[in-house]
Amino acid sequence: MRRILASVGRISALVVRYLYLLKGSWPRVLELAYWPTVQMILWGLINRFLAGQSEWLAQAAGLFIAAVLLWDVLFRAQLGVSVVFLEEMWSRNLGQLFVTPLRPWEWVLALMAISLLRTLIGVGAAALLAIVLYQYSIFDMGLPLLAFFANLLVMGWAIGLVVVSLVLRYGLGAEGLAWALIFALAPISGIYYPVSVLPGWIQPIALALPSAHVFEGMRGLMIQHEFIWSHFYWAAGLNGLYLLLGGLVFLWSFHVARQRNLLLQLGE
Numbered sequence: 001m002r003r004i005l006a007s008v009g010r011i012s013a014l015v016v017r018y019l020y021l022l023k024g025s026w027p028r029v030l031e032l033a034y035w036p037t038v039q040m041i042l043w044g045l046i047n048r049f050l051a052g053q054s055e056w057l058a059q060a061a062g063l064f065i066a067a068v069l070l071w072d073v074l075f076r077a078q079l080g081v082s083v084v085f086l087e088e089m090w091s092r093n094l095g096q097l098f099v100t101p102l103r104p105w106e107w108v109l110a111l112m113a114i115s116l117l118r119t120l121i122g123v124g125a126a127a128l129l130a131i132v133l134y135q136y137s138i139f140d141m142g143l144p145l146l147a148f149f150a151n152l153l154v155m156g157w158a159i160g161l162v163v164v165s166l167v168l169r170y171g172l173g174a175e176g177l178a179w180a181l182i183f184a185l186a187p188i189s190g191i192y193y194p195v196s197v198l199p200g201w202i203q204p205i206a207l208a209l210p211s212a213h214v215f216e217g218m219r220g221l222m223i224q225h226e227f228i229w230s231h232f233y234w235a236a237g238l239n240g241l242y243l244l245l246g247g248l249v250f251l252w253s254f255h256v257a258r259q260r261n262l263l264l265q266l267g268e
Contacts, residue, residue, distance in 0.1 A: 010102050014110035032118055036072040036126035040065060044134045062136035063222055069127055069138050071191050073149055074211055075182055076122045077156025080115025082163040082178040104254045112157050144227045148214050151235040154243055155210045161246035165253035190215045210235040
């Protein structure tokens with residue numbers, strides 16, 4: 001019990017530290033909401049135009065707005081892990097963190113917790129603004145929204161752990177992957193169009209991504225007014241597998257970095 005309480009205390013202290021960093025820098029808070037809001041406004045205008053041109057879009061008001069908000073959940077969740085890690089490296093603080101009793105898995109949980117908070121701030125602001133600008137509320141989805149949100153959040157964490165692992169292993173030369181890797185998955189995630197429009201050979205690859213099942217499920221809910229459980233089960237199962245693999249890859253990379261004394265050498 002003492003060990004559990006000590007772990008909870010270390011995780012909480014680290015989360016509070018990250019919150020103070022966020023609170024003490026208004027540009028950081030502004031940046032969290034800026035890009036989700038810009039994208040929401042852009043796709044909201046596109047949705048408004050196409051709704052009058054397409055019978056398919058007319059069946060589901062705000063389809064593109066919902067898609068871009070959910071995409072930002074995935075993107076912000078991944079950045080919440082990888083960018084917070086990169087900030088530790090840029091400030092050369094990684095070595096100092098691990099001369100304390102902090103364990104790698106406790107750090108990972110702290111990164112996930114701050115990622116959740118950053119995602120809620122960024123996407124929440126854009127979602128509220130969508131109500132004002134377009135009279136569309138993503139919260140009208142009800143409980144299925146929680147399923148979509150949770151699955152995209154976990155997928156973002158898994159990708160973030162892979163990015164962190166690559167940077168630990170190969171240094172800051174790999175930091176560009178924090179932004180590039182997630183966008184490589186966007187075309188085959190079916191964000192704005194069904195997976196069925198992709199070439200036949202790439203559809204199985206797309207369906208191996210939890211995000212594809214989430215966006216297929218979102219369209220099913222908005223157009224057919226039906227929550228498709230099979231997509232939920234596939235997304236949850238794949239997420240469990242990928243998060244486990246991401247965690248194992250991170251622990252291996254961290255072990256290699258510690259063995260080679262890289263934690264004290266990584267930085268700008």
